[in-house]
Every structure is written in C-alpha cells, then in structure tokens.
Amino acid sequence: MLNLPLCIMQKARLARDARFDGLFFIGVKSTSIFCRTICKARMPQEKNVTYYENPIAAMNNGFRPCLMCRPDSAPGSYAWKGVETTVERGVKLINVHLSLNINEIADKLGISTRYFNKLFEQHLHVSPKRYQLLTRLLFAKQLLHESCLPIEQVAQASGFNAAKPLQHHMKVTTGLTPSQIRRFTTLKSQAKSTNVTVYLCYRPPYQWQHIRDFYKLREIGANEKIGENSICKVLRLGDSHVLFNALHQSQNNRFEVTFSLVDLRLLKGSIAAVKKMLDLNCEPEAIYDSLVDAGLPSSLILNGLRLPGVIDKFEAGCRAIVGQQVTVKAAIGQLNLLQNTLNTKQVLECDNASTELFVAQQKCHLKGAYTLNSECHIKSNEAQSTPSVLNVFVSPKQVAQADLSFLKMPQARKNTLKAFAQFMLEKPQACIEEWLNIKGIGMWTVNYVTMRSSESPDIFLATDLVIKNQIKKLAEQEINITQEAAAPWRSYLTLSLWHLSSGILNTKINKVS
DNA sequence: GAATTCCCCTG
DNA sequence: CAGGTGATATTG
Numbered sequence: 001m002l003n004l005p006l007c008i009m010q011k012a013r014l015a016r017d018a019r020f021d022g023l024f025f026i027g028v029k030s031t032s033i034f035c036r037t038i039c040k041a042r043m044p045q046e047k048n049v050t051y052y053e054n055p056i057a058a059m060n061n062g063f064r065p066c067l068m069c070r071p072d073s074a075p076g077s078y079a080w081k082g083v084e085t086t087v088e089r090g091v092k093l094i095n096v097h098l099s100l101n102i103n104e105i106a107d108k109l110g111i112s113t114r115y116f117n118k119l120f121e122q123h124l125h126v127s128p129k130r131y132q133l134l135t136r137l138l139f140a141k142q143l144l145h146e147s148c149l150p151i152e153q154v155a156q157a158s159g160f161n162a163a164k165p166l167q168h169h170m171k172v173t174t175g176l177t178p179s180q181i182r183r184f185t186t187l188k189s190q191a192k193s194t195n196v197t198v199y200l201c202y203r204p205p206y207q208w209q210h211i212r213d214f215y216k217l218r219e220i221g222a223n224e225k226i227g228e229n230s231i232c233k234v235l236r237l238g239d240s241h242v243l244f245n246a247l248h249q250s251q252n253n254r255f256e257v258t259f260s261l262v263d264l265r266l267l268k269g270s271i272a273a274v275k276k277m278l279d280l281n282c283e284p285e286a287i288y289d290s291l292v293d294a295g296l297p298s299s300l301i302l303n304g305l306r307l308p309g310v311i312d313k314f315e316a317g318c319r320a321i322v323g324q325q326v327t328v329k330a331a332i333g334q335l336n337l338l339q340n341t342l343n344t345k346q347v348l349e350c351d352n353a354s355t356e357l358f359v360a361q362q363k364c365h366l367k368g369a370y371t372l373n374s375e376c377h378i379k380s381n382e383a384q385s386t387p388s389v390l391n392v393f394v395s396p397k398q399v400a401q402a403d404l405s406f407l408k409m410p411q412a413r414k415n416t417l418k419a420f421a422q423f424m425l426e427k428p429q430a431c432i433e434e435w436l437n438i439k440g441i442g443m444w445t446v447n448y449v450t451m452r453s454s455e456s457p458d459i460f461l462a463t464d465l466v467i468k469n470q471i472k473k474l475a476e477q478e479i480n481i482t483q484e485a486a487a488p489w490r491s492y493l494t495l496s497l498w499h500l501s502s503g504i505l506n507t508k509i510n511k512v513s
Numbered sequence: 514g515a516a517t518t519c520c521c522c523t524g
Numbered sequence: 525c526a527g528g529t530g531a532t533a534t535t536g
Contacts, residue, residue: 028520028521030520030521030522030523031520031521031522033519033520033521035520039520040531040532040533041519041520041521041531041532042519042520042521042522042529042530042531043521044520044521044522045521045522048521048522066519066520067518067519067520068518068519068520068531068532068533082533083532083533111533111534111535112534112535112536114534114535114536115533115534115535118534
C-alpha cells in the first residue's frame with residue numbers, strides 16, 4: 001500500500017526531510033500519536049514506528065494527530081504550513097491593509113502582538129512597526145508622484161490618520177516633505193472627487209491584444225466592459241466595491257487607471273488588484289526563454305504574454321465550475337444569465353452602507369466610463385452606442401440562497417455551484433486545495449483557479465482537453481512540448497497552448513513547418 | 514526569561 | 525500509567 005521503500009522513509013524521517021512531507025506519515029506506538037516527517041518533536045525510536053500512507057490510515061489504526069505538526073490539517077492550510085509562514089503572512093497583511101495597526105495584524109494572524117514582534121524581528125531584523133511605517137511612506141510617495149490627490153487624502157490612503165503624521169514621518173525618514181515630493185510630479189491637478197487616476201507601468205513587450213481578447217471572450221457584461229483599448233470592472237474588495245477603468249497607453253508602456261473609491265484606504269488594494277489582473281509585474285524575457293526551453297518554436301511564441309488574473313476567488317471558482325467541459329462561449333452565456341438574474345435584488349440585499357454611498361458617488365463621477373447601478377447612465381469613452389451599468393459579481397450568499405433552475409447546465413453542476421457558494425459563505429478564507437472536498441470540484445478546477453486567481457506562474461493544466469489536443473497537434477508537426485522545461489513559468493505555456501488552439505495561428509503553423 | 518505545553522522514553 | 529527529559533511554540 002505504501003509506495004515508498006522502507007529504507008527511504010526511515011532516512012527521510014530521521015532527516016525530517018521536507019520533500020517527503022505529506023507523502024507518508026509516522027505512527028508512534030508508544031504514544032499512539034502520528035506525525036508528519038517534518039515534525040520537530042523528539043525523534044521516536046525505529047522500533048516504535050509504523051509508516052502510513054495518509055492520515056486516515058493512521059487514525060484507523062488508533063493513532064491521533066500530533067498537536068505540533070498537525071498532520072490532520074489540510075496540506076497548504078495555515079495550520080499545515082506552521083510558523084515558517086507566519087512572518088510572511090504578516091508582511092502580506094501589512095502591505096495590503098495599510099490602515100490596520102500592528103495589534104490588529106497580529107490578531108488576524110491569531111497570535112499575540114508580543115510574539116508577532118519577536119518573530120518579525122527574528123526573521124527580518126526590523127520591527128513590524130518600522131516595516132509598516134516604511135511601507136506606508138513608500139506608498140504615500142508613489143501617490144504623490146502618480147496622482148494629484150490632496151495631501152490629506154494621500155495620508156488616508158496610505159494608512160495615516162491625518163496629514164500631520166504623514167508630513168512628520170516623511171520629513172524624518174526622507175528629508176523631504178510631501179509637498180516637496182509632489183513638486184517633482186508633472187501631472188495636472190485633477191478635479192476633486194474620490195476618483196483617483198494612477199499610471200501603472202509594465203516592462204515591454206506587452207501582448208495587449210491577447211489579454212484583451214481573453215477577457216473579452218469571457219466578458220460578464222453586467223460586471224465588466226472590455227473595450228478595444230480598455231478594461232472596466234467592478235471589484236469586490238473585502239466588504240467594499242471598487243470600480244476601475246484601465247486604459248492601455250502602449251506608447252508609454254503603461255495603463256492609465258481611474259478608480260472610483262468609497263474609501264481611500266482601498267486604493268492600495270485596488271492598485272494591487274489591477275496589477276494582478278493585467279499581470280504588470282511579469283518579466284517577459286524570462287518567460288520567453290522558458291517557452292523556448294519547453295520546445296515552442298519562436299515563431300509560435302507571443303512575446304510579452306500576460307496571465308489574465310481574477311481577483312475574487314469566488315468569481316474564479318464560479319467561472320471554473322460553470323466552464324467544466326463546455327466551450328468558453330457556452331460557459332460565459334450561463335454566467336451572464338446567473339449575473340443578470342440574481343442582480344436585480346443586489347442593491348437591496350447588500351447589507352453595508354458603503355454600497356449606497358458608492359452608488360451615489362458613481363452618479364457624478366467617472367465620466368466617460370461606466371456607472372454602477374445608478375439610474376443615470378453615462379456613455380462610455382469608447383464610442384459604444386449603448387449606455388451601461390456595472391455591478392459587482394454575484395456574492396456567495398446570493399448563489400447559495402438562489403434557486404438555480406433557470407441555468408441551462410447539468411443538475412450535478414448546479415449542485416456543485418451551490419455547494420461551492422455555501423462553502424465560500426462559511427469559509428471564505430479556505431485555501432483552494434480545500435475545495436477538493438466539494439463534490440464536483442477536482443484537480444482541473446483547483447489548478448485552473450490557482451492559475452487565474454493566485455498569481456501562480458507555474459500551473460500546467462495537463463489534463464485540460466484543449467491543451468492535450470494542442471500538444472498532439474504540435475507533435476504531428478514534429479514540435480514536441482516538454483512542459484517540465486517551462487518551469488517555473490508553466491502557466492504561460494498553458495496560456496500559449498490555449499492561444500494556439502484558438503486557431504488564429506494554426507494557419508501559420510502550416511507555413512512554418 | 515520563566516512558565517506552559519507537548520512529545521517520547523523508561524520502568 | 526506515572527515520572528522524567530528535551531525541545532518547541534507561545535504567553536504574560
């Protein structure tokens with residue numbers, strides 16, 4: 001039943017080798033406890049040890065899970081990852097939630113402030129407080145350069161309570177006051193509103209057409225509008241909503257992104273979200289090389305390919321589930337139906353006041369883009385004839401409570417969708433692997449969602465039908481793909497193969513070969 | 514830095 | 525099962 005030789009497991013156990021973590025489990029007879037290979041507890045003697053393939057097998061034989069290494073927890077979960085990642089998670093939280101203080105961050109991590117301080121200092125040799133101050137200042141500086149927000153609002157957006165503390169800290173750490181920093185910027189003053197425009201750059205080349213078409217094909221009209229040169233979408237960020245319009249300016253290698261915000265503290269997260277959607281941090285050269293290594297002839301490679309991201313994990317999950325075994329077109333039709341049908345009640349159902357405020361603000365702002373759920377429709381910049389309203393993607397709660405009989409798809413898939421919504425309602429923070437426990441969600445779905453929503457550059461969808469066919473088709477022309485060689489950028493190989501199979505380049509292949 | 518918790522061994 | 529050891533994570 002165990003697929004590893006005994007001597008290997010013995011060595012792996014004694015070395016506490018992390019590479020074998022999860023592959024087998026160690027039952028200790030003297031205590032009736034079972035552990036993972038990496039457990040830091042005192043090393044049991046060989047004569048007391050039995051090996052098991054999985055936690056279930058160990059528990060069946062009367063062992064209980066160890067409290068230190070938590071072999072019962074889901075692989076990848078916080079409990080599984082243990083202390084090693086606590087600092088990492090803390091850093092992320094500080095970066096994302098600029099307005100939370102250190103106590104609240106520690107609270108989110110589930111540890112005391114004192115311990116958080118200690119761990120942080122130990123690993124990064126800076127105190128969390130100091131790290132946070134620098135993070136806030138850096139972001140404030142970016143806003144001073146890239147936007148025309150008044151200082152007071154820059155302060156709020158970067159986590160300070162008021163302009164005074166920002167001015168003080170900026171002066172102390174950089175020697176310059178915010179207004180001195182601002183003087184370097186060349187932007188013209190923009191109208192006073194909660195609209196914020198920032199310019200987000202990327203490393204060229206950038207295959208705008210590819211990422212644009214990818215989104216366009218998957219457009220959910222009530223939630224997003226994809227223009228020839230722009231992407232406009234309403235994002236759910238925590239309990240709030242953000243509307244953005246990203247306009248591609250290829251001559252400057254950047255996007256002009258306008259946000260409409262309820263609360264300026266959302267700006268940091270909003271910028272991160274758009275960067276993720278447009279994959280602005282990617283390094284095209286490394287990816288190009290890896291695609292060559294994988295065996296793609298350079299004539300078939302889109303240099304500057306980007307991975308189109310999905311911000312909301314729930315949305316990504318819905319897209320994946322509804323997209324199981326049907327064409328993109330069919331799936332998006334059903335998603336549009338879902339969105340439009342459940343949408344009508346949405347404004348009433350939203351429990352927080354922020355939505356109302358947001359709607360009110362939308363009425364007057366974001367000229368030339370779209371409005372959110374307001375009766376005053378504003379035409380889009382892109383000379384599209386019909387005025388539009390945009391709305392946030394349906395929530396887990398809505399889907400969980402809805403009668404889904406109006407959807408045209410197998411009952412089993414509707415059940416999965418519903419179970420998924422229920423799961424997300426109860427455990428919104430669960431890691432994607434945990435979704436496997438839901439009936440109807442398998443590895444393809446998990447991998448697809450991981451690739452689209454976790455900025456995971458190294459997902460190869462080997463079981464995807466389209467991918468399989470495309471590999472076969474290439475092999476017929478003596479182009480052999482070794483996906484392993486594309487690591488750690490295999491997501492881009494997946495994208496490339498999808499793109500090839502879309503037919504646009506199929507004629508080209510013939511010419512090449 | 515002490516105290517607590519946890520694991521494993523021995524008798 | 526009780527008593528003792530060593531080690532780690534976490535707290536006040």
